[in-house]
Amino acid sequence: MSSGSVRVIAGSQGVTAPLQLGRWAELARQALVSEGVEGPAELNLTFVSEDRIAEMNTRFRGESGPTDVLAFPLDVDSDDEAFAGLDVPRMLGDVVICPSVAGQNASRHSGDLDDELALLTVHGVLHILGMDHADPAEAAVMKSRERQLLARFHQS
Secondary structure (H helix, E strand, O other), rough: OOOOOOEEEEEEEOOOOOOOOOHHHHHHHHHHHHHOOOEEEEEEEEEEEEEHHHHHHHHHOOOOOOOEEEEEEEEOOOOOOEEEEOOOOEEEEEEHHHEEHHHHHHHHHHOHHHHHHHHHHHHHHHHOOOOOOOOOHHHHOOOHHHHHHHHHOOOO
């Protein structure tokens, strides 16, 4: 299925700081399209509080405390025969980002909160698409691709 658009639906839960949701959704969409995703396809991008991401980190990864980004790819592919003839979007998954943890990590990673949110958005998208950083070779490939996408689509 290659007709239709790639959509990113952005929202926030429990975040008090103002966020440019449209900006981050567009960055995620550009990264997806650049990586070869064709529509119809949808991704959810949600910004959450430290408490919420800590809860999710414990529940889904068995890790305690808050983290900066979590990615939940979905295995359902609308190119599968079961979807033949149906005009439904491919559900790519969910990227969840915690802006307050991003702010705490920004000086060690990218410099400022804006750049850190951009990095986490692209990082989460690449996880959704199957990239990982479990070993040094994978990490180098992922980091290189992050830099390329950020240089192309993120203006700080």
